[in-house]
Amino acid sequence: MSIVGLVTALLVGVAVGLLGRLVVPGRQEAPIWLTVSVGVVAALAGSIVARLAGVDTSTLNLLNLVVQAGLAGIGVVLVVATARPDPSDSP
Template identity: 80%
Template sequence: MSIAGLVTALLVGVASGLFGRLVIPGRREAPIWLTVSVGVVAALAGTILARLAGVDTGTLTLLTLVIQVGLAGSGVVLVVATAKPQPSDAP
């Protein structure tokens, strides 16, 4: 993985984490650091998946970007949709 692919995956992951948090309606039980970190990890996994599929990840291509955004968006939606409310510490 090149530096450009890594930086792109990081930017896509952070953007997907923040944007996904805004798009999902209702209460947001998952903390923001969790949605951003899931977005980054999923975007990096998208880069690896694209590389395994034979896509050139050394430069920014539309196919790599679509795979990164797709995985990052799916991961963030899953995390936000399945997050459970945290119990309050107050009696």
């Protein structure tokens, strides 16, 4: 994977991680650092999947961005939707 691919995955992951909290309505129990981390890891996984599918990931490519954003979005939504409240926060 090239530097361009890594930077693109990092930027896509951070953006999707931050915006993904807005998708699920209500109060989110997942902290921001968790959604951003999941977004970055899923975007990197998306870059690997795109590379395995034969997409050129060494340059900016729309298909690569779509795969990265798609996997990052799915990962962030799953984390936000399944996060449970911390039992120590209960009164």
